[in-house]
Amino acid sequence: MRAIVVLGRVLDPAGIVVNRRAGRIFVNREEYILPPADRCALEAAMRIKDATGCEVIALPRALFPDDDVLRQALAIGADRAIYLSGRGPDCADDAFMASVLAAAIRQLGGADLVLTGATTLDTGWTQLGPRLAEILDWPQILDAWQVEVQDSMTVVQAVVPADGGYALAEADLPALVTIAAGALKLRYPNGVRLINVYRGIGAVAEALERWEWQTLLEERPTPVLERRGQEFPPERERGVRVSGSAAEMARAVAGALRQRLGR
Amino acid sequence: MDISYLDLLMAQQEEFAAEVGGGGGVWVVADVVDGALAPVTLEALGLARTLADSLGAYVYGVLLGEGITALAQTLYQAGADGVRVADDPLLGRFALEPYLKVLSDLFEQERPEVVIFGATPQGSALAPRLAQRTGGGLIERITRASLDEATRTVVGAVPIYGGEYFELLACPAARPQFLTITPGAFPAPFMDTRRRGEPSSLPVEPVTPRVRLLGVAEGFAPPPLPLKRAPLIVAAGRQAGDFESVRALASVLGAQVAGDRGAYDAGWIGREQVVDVRGTTVAPQVYIAVGIQGDTFHNAAIEEARYIVAIHPDPEAPIFEVADLCVEAQPAQFLPELLEALKSGKT
Numbered sequence: 001m002r003a004i005v006v007l008g009r010v011l012d013p014a015g016i017v018v019n020r021r022a023g024r025i026f027v028n029r030e031e032y033i034l035p036p037a038d039r040c041a042l043e044a045a046m047r048i049k050d051a052t053g054c055e056v057i058a059l060p061r062a063l064f065p066d067d068d069v070l071r072q073a074l075a076i077g078a079d080r081a082i083y084l085s086g087r088g089p090d091c092a093d094d095a096f097m098a099s100v101l102a103a104a105i106r107q108l109g110g111a112d113l114v115l116t117g118a119t120t121l122d123t124g125w126t127q128l129g130p131r132l133a134e135i136l137d138w139p140q141i142l143d144a145w146q147v148e149v150q151d152s153m154t155v156v157q158a159v160v161p162a163d164g165g166y167a168l169a170e171a172d173l174p175a176l177v178t179i180a181a182g183a184l185k186l187r188y189p190n191g192v193r194l195i196n197v198y199r200g201i202g203a204v205a206e207a208l209e210r211w212e213w214q215t216l217l218e219e220r221p222t223p224v225l226e227r228r229g230q231e232f233p234p235e236r237e238r239g240v241r242v243s244g245s246a247a248e249m250a251r252a253v254a255g256a257l258r259q260r261l262g263r
Numbered sequence: 264m265d266i267s268y269l270d271l272l273m274a275q276q277e278e279f280a281a282e283v284g285g286g287g288g289v290w291v292v293a294d295v296v297d298g299a300l301a302p303v304t305l306e307a308l309g310l311a312r313t314l315a316d317s318l319g320a321y322v323y324g325v326l327l328g329e330g331i332t333a334l335a336q337t338l339y340q341a342g343a344d345g346v347r348v349a350d351d352p353l354l355g356r357f358a359l360e361p362y363l364k365v366l367s368d369l370f371e372q373e374r375p376e377v378v379i380f381g382a383t384p385q386g387s388a389l390a391p392r393l394a395q396r397t398g399g400g401l402i403e404r405i406t407r408a409s410l411d412e413a414t415r416t417v418v419g420a421v422p423i424y425g426g427e428y429f430e431l432l433a434c435p436a437a438r439p440q441f442l443t444i445t446p447g448a449f450p451a452p453f454m455d456t457r458r459r460g461e462p463s464s465l466p467v468e469p470v471t472p473r474v475r476l477l478g479v480a481e482g483f484a485p486p487p488l489p490l491k492r493a494p495l496i497v498a499a500g501r502q503a504g505d506f507e508s509v510r511a512l513a514s515v516l517g518a519q520v521a522g523d524r525g526a527y528d529a530g531w532i533g534r535e536q537v538v539d540v541r542g543t544t545v546a547p548q549v550y551i552a553v554g555i556q557g558d559t560f561h562n563a564a565i566e567e568a569r570y571i572v573a574i575h576p577d578p579e580a581p582i583f584e585v586a587d588l589c590v591e592a593q594p595a596q597f598l599p600e601l602l603e604a605l606k607s608g609k610t
């Protein structure tokens with residue numbers, strides 16, 4: 001059995017400052033992190049590997065340069081990791097990436113399970129997984145908190161939010177499962193693997209490959225998104241006092257909370 | 264808007280429709296929760312109406328489910344010009360494949376210009392699959408939208424890192440333009456009770472869902488979020504009066520409970536729940552300070568909170584200098600009123 005885990009990288013929010021008045025983002029420390037939901041997807045992949053002995057291959061969520069993200073996956077225990085490199089379109093969006101990933105999976109000879117984070121950290125978007133599942137014509141289980149592959153290796157089961165609680169969902173393999181941020185705690189990397197992968201020594205270093213994405217597809221997929229700039233919210237206005245009777249104030253606060261929380 | 268302008272717009276739309284085939288239009292796919300329309304569906308209709316009026320297009324609502332046909336009138340009242348209903352026991356519970364089948368057949372025929380979903384679990388499952396299937400673009404979780412009229416393109420504002428700033432994104436070349444909207448971000452539309460209509464029904468073919476729900480996940484509880492990463496915190500201070508009301512408020516909101524040093528000294532919370540630069544700093548979407556005076560150490564620890572509500576009897580309390588919304592009241596008297604207002608759902 002083969003599981004693919006799709007991992008992204010995101011600018012560490014702690015290293016950037018958004019200046020609303022200047023309408024600019026200052027990147028003080030350009031450091032990338034594995035987004036929280038993708039960390040959980042990697043852990044889910046490792047747990048399935050522990051239980052079934054399956055092969056785990058890490059693929060990138062975007063055409064990012066060779067950096068730490070996939071090395072982390074190898075240090076933690078992935079069997080292979082493949083950067084997809086080459087010059088991409090100006091906006092390598094999820095529609096574009098889903099096509100490239102589907103082609104990479106085809107090139108690998110297929111897979112039984114694809115895992116990825118349910119949401120991205122920066123945009124909170126969810127579409128890469130379902131778009132990929134659509135191209136592969138696979139079932140999708142979204143926002144899972146736990147994943148298990150049954151002994152027969154033909155069925156995947158996952159705990160998903162449902163009706164205000166949690167339910168068990170099941171699909172036949174092959175299937176795509178996205179993992180909720182905060183669902184699982186990522187284990188620590190193995191020390192020896194970590195050193196070897198960074199020093200480029202031995203089998204674990206050789207497990208890091210690089211494929212030119214253009215070689216995977218006959219036809220260049222077209223991105224659909226276009227960036228039209230950025231907008232900055234107004235400086236925050238502090239100290240709005242509510243007035244009236246206790247009941248009136250309570251209604252005002254309840255209304256403000258409902259609006260902030262979107263419910 | 265004068266009529267000749269409207270005629271011109273309608274002519275333009277027909278031209279566009281002839282180009283792409285189908286009738287175009289702005290479509291809203293409803294979210295039905297416990298037999299009622301989710302508020303986000305009405306908000307989506309409000310946005311659809313605004314976009315359609317500028318485009319000179321019609322607004323259509325789509326309802327899927329079982330026993331939901333009567334809800335169509337609410338969609339008309341909220342601004343739909345036409346409603347399509349797939350009312351069938353096969354659609355009684357949301358499942359991807361049966362819902363996808365109905366919608367992709369419909370959209371293949373109608374070729375919408377814009378399709379709006381709520382950014383809910385249902386919308387987030389359907390919209391990307393439909394976008395991929397139809398070659399459409401998808402802008403997710405938008406909180407504002409404008410129209411580039413020359414190219415009939417919607418520009419959506421997407422909050423980044425929870426709203427630190429917004430990316431403006433568009434899908435100028437792809438049709439349909441799928442959008443999911445953040446619940447609560449768009450105003451509810453004016454409900455015109457005189458509007459009514461005759462919904463038409465959509466064919467429903469039996470399609471087996473490929474994901475089977477096996478019932479409640481017995482014994483599963485999600486791991487607790489560390490306070491540092493909690494999105495919603497209710498914190499108590501010495502003036503909170505009664506800690507049980509603080510707990511009740513947190514439970515109604517699904518928030519984590521915390522406090523300042525005073526709450527720790529009073530034995531209400533554990534050490535790891537103390538919000539203080541020397542202890543835990545927090546960055547929630549909403550922080551509610553109940554009876555917290557707000558000393559330097561506490562206030563510095565909540566700097567990253569996106570929205571702060573402070574409830575305190577002393578008008579001079581330093582917490583009011585950092586709060587966004589200030590309530591000068593005795594927490595013991597105010598909290599029961601707030602709980603009542605939150606539960607009754609009236610604003």
Ligand SMILES: Cc1cc2nc3c(=O)[nH]c(=O)nc-3n(C[C@H](O)[C@H](O)[C@H](O)COP(=O)(O)OP(=O)(O)OC[C@H]3O[C@@H](n4cnc5c(N)ncnc54)[C@H](O)[C@@H]3O)c2cc1C
Nearest residue numbers: 008009010011025027062063064090091092123225227423
């Ligand atoms: C909605 C959306 C999401 C995307 N998500 C990703 C993704 O997760 N990973 C990825 O590799 N590519 C992503 N991309 C593609 C990527 O944005 C562009 O290809 C890339 O940003 C081009 O960057 P640049 O350095 O050439 O120029 P610019 O975009 O001008 O960047 C200049 C500097 O600002 C930083 N920066 C740019 N945009 C942001 C931002 N939004 N927030 C914080 N800092 C920023 C950059 O890191 C860089 O240091 C996304 C694009 C879109 C439209």
Ligand SMILES: Nc1ncnc2c1ncn2[C@@H]1O[C@H](COP(=O)(O)O)[C@@H](O)[C@H]1O
Nearest residue numbers: 009010011032063064065122123423430
């Ligand atoms: N539109 C965007 N929304 C959110 N984050 C973005 C966006 N564009 C770029 N980024 C971030 O900026 C970084 C640029 O990546 P790169 O092109 O690899 O230098 C990515 O890691 C993204 O996380």
